Amino acid sequence: MVSQNLWTFLLEYSVIQGVILSIWAFVKQRKTLLALFFLQVSYVIFIFLLEHFRWYHSLPHLIWTHVPGLFVFSPLLYLHIRRTFAQRSPRFTFWDSLHFVPALLMFVYISPFYFFQSASYKIAAFEHFYADKNIDYVQIGYLSQIALYVVLGRVLVWKKLTKLNNEDSHSINIHLNIYRGLYQSLTMYVVLGLTLAITLAVTQNNWLSYYYFVYLALAFGIFAATIYLFYHHQSPLQEPHQIQVETISSLTKPTVTMPSGLVKYANSALNLADRKAILHQIETHLTTTQAYKNPQLKLAQLSEQIQVPAHHISQCLNQELGKNFFEFINTYRVEAVKQQLLLGAHQHLTLFAIASNCGFNSQSSFYRIFKKITGETPRSFLEKSTTNH
Known part of the structure; x- marks a missing residue:
C-alpha cells in the first residue's frame, strides 16, 4: 500500500510538473510543439489516474478523451526536435500536418462516443470494456506509432551528434541530453506497454492494476527533463552563451562566457x-x-x-x-x-x-x-x- 501511494504521488506530481514545463516552453521559449508535447503527456497521465481511481464517476465526459492525443505527442516531439536542429526555422508545412492524420482519424472514429452518448452510457461502456478484459488494439496501435517515432527521433539525435566534431559547439549537448532522456522514457513506455498489453491479454488479468509501471515511464521522462534543466540552470532550447552587442552604431565582437575545457x-x-x-x-x-x-x-x-x-x-x-x-x-x-x-x-x-x-x-x-x-x-x-x- 505504501509503495502504491508513492507511485500515485509521483504520477500526480508529474501531471503538475508537466503542465509547468508546458507553460515554460510556450511562454518563455515560444516553442509551441514542445509545450503541446508536455501538456499532452500530462493529460495522458491524468486520465490514467482518473480511470484507476474511478474519478470518472464524477467526470464521465472525460472518459477516453485522451485517446486521439495518444497519437499526437510522439509526432510533436519529433517535429520539435527536427525544427530545433534545422539551420533555419522552417514553416509548418502540409507534409508536417500528415504526421497528425492518425490522431485525426481516431478523433473522427470516437467522436460519436464523445458528443452523442450520455454520462451513464460512457461509464457503462468503460467498465464493460475492462470487465471483459478485451485486447486494446488502439493501445497496441499508438504504442507501435510511438516506437516508430522513437526510432526517427533517435536517428535525428544521432546525426546531430556526428556533426558535433565538425561545426557545432559543445553547448548543443544540452539539447541532446534532454532529448535522449525523453526518448529513453518513451522507449520504456513502449516496451512496458506492449509487454503488458500482450501478456495481460493472454493471461486475462485486469489491466489497470499493472499500469502504474507503464505511466511511471512517462512520469520519469518529465522528471528527468526537469532535473536536467534545474541542474544546468538553462533551457534545452537555448544555447548557454548569449551574445551581448556592445554598441549600436558599429559591428562589434560578441561578449560570451567560455565553456570550461573544450x-x-x-x-x-x-x-x-x-x-x-x-x-x-x-x-x-x-x-x-x-x-x-x-x-x-x-x-x-x-x-x-x-x-x-x-x-x-x-x-x-x-x-x-x-x-x-x-x-x-x-x-x-x-x-x-x-x-x-x-x-x-x-x-x-x-x-x-x-x-x-x-x-x-x-x-x-x-x-x-x-x-x-x-x-x-x-x-x-x-x-x-x-x-x-
Whole structure:
C-alpha cells in the first residue's frame, strides 16, 4: 500500500510538473510543439489516474478523451526536435500536418462516443470494456506509432551528434541530453506497454492494476527533463552563451562566457595566436565584403573565400567566442538590421524586407534570432530607437 501511494504521488506530481514545463516552453521559449508535447503527456497521465481511481464517476465526459492525443505527442516531439536542429526555422508545412492524420482519424472514429452518448452510457461502456478484459488494439496501435517515432527521433539525435566534431559547439549537448532522456522514457513506455498489453491479454488479468509501471515511464521522462534543466540552470532550447552587442552604431565582437575545457580541441595544432589571427581574418572579411548578407552562406563557402580550413574556422569560433558558425554569422546580420533601422530604412521598407537585405530568408527565424541576441523584438527595438531620437 505504501509503495502504491508513492507511485500515485509521483504520477500526480508529474501531471503538475508537466503542465509547468508546458507553460515554460510556450511562454518563455515560444516553442509551441514542445509545450503541446508536455501538456499532452500530462493529460495522458491524468486520465490514467482518473480511470484507476474511478474519478470518472464524477467526470464521465472525460472518459477516453485522451485517446486521439495518444497519437499526437510522439509526432510533436519529433517535429520539435527536427525544427530545433534545422539551420533555419522552417514553416509548418502540409507534409508536417500528415504526421497528425492518425490522431485525426481516431478523433473522427470516437467522436460519436464523445458528443452523442450520455454520462451513464460512457461509464457503462468503460467498465464493460475492462470487465471483459478485451485486447486494446488502439493501445497496441499508438504504442507501435510511438516506437516508430522513437526510432526517427533517435536517428535525428544521432546525426546531430556526428556533426558535433565538425561545426557545432559543445553547448548543443544540452539539447541532446534532454532529448535522449525523453526518448529513453518513451522507449520504456513502449516496451512496458506492449509487454503488458500482450501478456495481460493472454493471461486475462485486469489491466489497470499493472499500469502504474507503464505511466511511471512517462512520469520519469518529465522528471528527468526537469532535473536536467534545474541542474544546468538553462533551457534545452537555448544555447548557454548569449551574445551581448556592445554598441549600436558599429559591428562589434560578441561578449560570451567560455565553456570550461573544450577538450575536443586538445590535440589541435592551433595555438592562441593562430586562433586570434584567423578570427581577425574572418571578421575583416565579413566587414569588408558583407558576405553575411548572403542567406545561403555556409561554413564551406567562407572557408573557400578566406582560404582557411573549415575545421579551423569552427575551432576558432567555438574556443574564442563559444559559438558555432551560424550563431556567429547571425550576430552580424542582426547588427546590420539594427543599423538599417537606426538609419530610417523602415520608413520605406518592411521589417522583413530589411531583414532579407541583411541575410535572413525566413521571417520566423529573423524574429526568433533577433530576440535571442538582443533580448527584444525588432519592433520593440524600433520603437525604443524612435523614441530616443
